[in-house]
Amino acid sequence: FCVPRSIAVGGGNARHEQPLLQAVLVADSFNRRFFPITKDQPRALLPLANVSMIDYTLEFLTSTGVQETFVFCCWMASKIKEHLRKSKWCRPTSPNVVHVITSDLYRSLGDVLRDVDAKALVRSDFLLVYGDVVSNIDISQALQEHKQRRNMDKNVSVMTMIFKESPPGHKTRCEDDDIIIAMDGKSKRILHYQRAQALKRLHFPMNIFHSGSDEFEIRFDLLDCHISICSPQVAELFTDNFDYQTKNDFVRGLLVNEEILGNQIHMHVTKDGYGARVSNLLMYDTVSSDTIRRWVYPITPEANFADQEGQSCTHSRHNVYRETGVSLGHGSQMEENVLIGRNTMIGANCTISNTVIGANCVIGDNVTLDRAYIWNRVHIADDVKVKQSVICDNVEVKHGVVLNEQCVLAYNVVVGPDITLPEGTVLSMHHPDEEDDEDDDEFLSDDNDVGYRKDKTKQKVFNPAEVGSEGKGYRWKTSSLEDTEEDELAECIWGLVLNADPESDSESEVSEGSHDLGSHPASPELDDVKVFQNEVHGTLQRGLDENISCDNLVLEINSLKYAYNISLKEVMQILIRVVLEFPFHQQGAQISTAQYSSHLLPLLKKWAPVFKNYVKRPQDQLDCLASMEEVFLERETHWAALVKVLMSMYQLEILEEEGIMHWFNQGSTTDKSQQLRRNQGLLKFIQWLQEAEESSEGDE
C-alpha cells in the first residue's frame, strides 16, 4: 500500500496535508429481508420519508467530511447508478466525489472489500457503511481517536466500530442485531463480540480477561450503527482471508486470531446522535417515525437535504409536513407525525397519524391511516383502513379494504374491494413460485424456498380470496397451515423473532453469517461438514503416507476448521469418525474385525497427540465417546473392536476412566445402543476398569 499512496501524494494531493477522507458505501444488503419489495427496486433506493435511503447515507458521509465515496452495487446496479447520476451527489459542486462501482459478482461484504483491495481504492483510513444507514452521528472524535491509536502503536488497531448507547427495549434496537460486547474499559478495545440473538447462555473465553487490563466492561446496551472506521489493512485482511464474508466473520476472525495476527478492534460509543440501519421493515417503521419526529436533526424532511426539485415541504405543529400541491378534503385530520408528498390528494373525513404518504397519491374519503408507509402514485379508495403497513408504488387499494398490522403490498398490486387482509400478509405481483433466473444471478438461491416452491402447484391465477374479487397479486405469506418456511420468510421482512434454531449455541454465528450472505443456513453448513470430513481424511492419509508429524497435522486440521467454519465439537466428532473408518477406506469395507483392529490400533497410537489436542475437558471425552458409539452403531459386525479401541485409548491416556464410566452409565435411548452396552467384551472392560479404580482407591 505504500506505492499507491506515494503516487497520490505526487499526483497533486500534496496541498492537502491530510489525505482525503474516503468512504466505502455498500449499496447492497446481500440478503432478501425486503423480499418481495426488492424484486423491483434495490433496497438502497427504497424511500424513507420520501427520500431514498442511500441519500441519507450519503448525506451522513458528506456531513462528516468525507470527500470521496465509493458506492458498490450489485443487485439492480443500473438503477442505483441512474439515481446517483441524477442526484446532487454527482453535481460537479458536490464536496463529496461519488464513484459508482458495479459488479454482478459481489456476493457479500467480503467480496466488496476484496475488490477494494484489488483495485487499491483506499489510501488511508476510510469509513465503511451500508447503503441503508441513517445517521447524524458526528464521527470526527472517533476518527481522531482512531488515528491517535494508529499512530501510537504501529497500526495494531485496524478498525473502530461506532456504537450508540441504547438500553434494551429502545425502539431502534432490532432483535436480530442484539450484541454483547466485552471491552477493555480503558483502551476501548473490543475483546469479545457476540450476537445475542436467541442465546440463552453466553460464553466468554477466559483468555480475554488475561489481557493485562484491570477494567473490563461487558455491555448489552449498545447498538451497532454499522458504521466503522477502517484502516486499509481491513481490505487486505479480507483478501488474505477469503472465507470472511461479513463484518461479523471479520470481527470474530480478528478477535480469535488476535494473538497470531496482532490486530485489534476498538470501539467508540456515542451517547447523542442517531444511527440505525434499516435492516428490516420493523426498523424501517422505526427509523421513518424517528426521522419524522426529528431525532435525526438536522436531517429532517423539510430540510430537503437531497436537494430535489419540488421536494421542499413545510413543517407545522405536531410534526405535520406538507410538500407543495397537497390537497386535503373537508373534515380530514392530520393528527401528528404525518408527511405528505407533493400533489397528493386526500379526500374528506380522513384520519391520518404517524404516516408517510409519497407523491401523486390519491386517497379517498373516510380513510383511516395509522403508521402506514405509502409510497408514490398509490390509489386508495373510500373507507379503507390501514394499520402499520407498507404500500409500495402504483398500488391500488379498492373500496372497503382493511389492512391489518404488518401487511406489505409490493409494487403494482391491486387489492379489494371489501376484503380484510390478516396480519402479516405480503402481496406481490411476482408469483412466489417464479424463481426466475435473474434472481439466482443476484442472490444465492435459498434451498428451503426452492423446496417449498416445488411442492406448491404452479397456479398462476390470482386468488380472489386472497386479494379480493378485482385484485391482482399473489400472496407471499400464507396462514399457519402452510410450511413454516413461509412464516419465517414473512417474519423476516418485518424482522421479528426468527425461527429459533434449536441447535443454536454459541456457535450459531455460522448460520447468522449466512443470513447476510443471502444463502440459507442449513444446506451449505451440511456441505461444509462433509467437505471438512473429506479434507480431514485426506490430511490424515497424507500424514500417514508422508509421515508428517502430529503437530503439523493439528495445524492443518485447525486451518481446515477455520476455512469451513467448523466448531471444535464437530471437529472432534469428525476426527473420531474419520479415524475409526480409516481402515475401511484403506482395506475395503469387508475386512474382518480382527483385521480392523490390527489396522486401527497402530493408527490410534500414532495419532494419539492429535486426539490429545482436541480431547481435553471431561465434556470432550463424552463427546468423543458418543461419536465413537455412533460410528460403531452403524457397523454392528465390528462391535468387538470397540472394546479394543477403548482400551487402547485408555492406555494412551486420551480417555480417562471416569469419562468412560460416565458414558457407560448414561441412560441410552435406543435399543441398539443398549445392545451395544451389553456387549460381552465391553462389559468385561468396564468391570476391569471398576476393579482398577477400586484397587487404586484401595492403594490410597
Added chain:
Amino acid sequence: MPGADKETDLSERIESFLSELKRCGSGAGSLRGSAETARETTALLRRITAQARWGNAGDLMEIIRKEGRRMTAAQPSETTVGNMVRRVLKIIREEYARSRGSTEEADQQESLHKLLTSGGSSEDNFRQHFAHLKANVIEAINELLTELEGTTDNISMQALEHIHSNEVIMTIGRSRTVEAFLKDAARKRKFHVMVAECAPFCQGHEMATSLSKEDIETTVIPDAAIFAVMSRVNKVIIGTQTVLANGGLRAVNGTHTLALAAKHHSTPLIVCAPMFKLSPQVSDTPVQSHLHDLVKLTSILSKVNAHGPVFDYVPPELITLFISNIGGNAPSYIYRLMSELYHPEDHEL
C-alpha cells in the same frame, strides 16, 4: 473559457454556502453568529452580481431572487439570509431608479389608489439597460457590507446611555451583541450581571465566563430562578434571533418566561438587535432541535412525542425598547423601519 470557469466557481461557492447553512443548523447549535451569516450572504450576493450574466436590473433581480429562495429554504430558521437578500433587492431597485433619473421615494410613497391601478407592471420597468448599473449596485452592496461590519460597535456605543452604575442587569443565554454591549459599558461603569443559564444547551455558562473575564461581576442563575431574582433587577437586556414585523421576537427558548417576569415586576426589557435581524415575517413556525438527553426515557418514547423547541415567540407588548445600530426604537415603530429597509414587493421572495 474563463467565463465558464467563473460560473462554475460561482455555483460552487453557492453550493458550499448552501450546504454549510444546512449543516450549521440554527439557534443554539449554530457555531457562527448571525452577523457572520449576514456578512457572508451579502458577500455572496455581491459576487453573484459581479459574476452572473445579466443584461438589466430585472434579470439580476430574478437571479438574486432565485438564489435567495434556495438560500432561505436551506435554513428556514435563519432569517438573516432572507433579510440580506431583500436588502440587496432593494438596493438594485434604488440604483435602477437613480439611473433612470426618477426618485425611489416617489415610487415608495404610492397611494393606495395608485397601487391598485398600477397592477403588476412595476417589474417591466426594470428592463432598461444601464451600463454603469453593475458598478453602482456593487458599490451600494459594499456600503451595506461596511454597515454590517459596524453593527455591533454601533450598538455597544449606546451602552452607556442605558446602563448606569451599580445597576443589576439580567440577561439570558449568550448573545454576541449583548456581550459586546455589556463589555463596552463595563469599561466606564460598575454593575452586576445575572445570567440565566438557558437550559438545555446552557449557553449562559459561556456568557458568564466571557463576562467575568472582563471583570464584570457575574452570577449564573438557573432558569427556574428568573422570577425570584427579577425583583432585584433594574434592567433586562437580551439579544434575539429575529425581530418580527409586528415588533415581536423570535428568541432563544426561555425568553418568553423572562419577558413575562420582567413585565410582572415592571422591569424594562431592552432588546439589542442589529437591523439585519429585522424580518418581514409575522407568523412563526416551530423549530425543533435534537434532544438526545431524552434517550434515557426509551420505553415510553414510542408512545410519546418529544418536542424540543429552540425558540420562543415573545409578543411585542412585553418589550420596552429595541436598540439597533441606528438607535433606540419602540416595538410599535418596527413596521416603519421595515418599510424603509425592504421594498413591499420583496417581502415574499
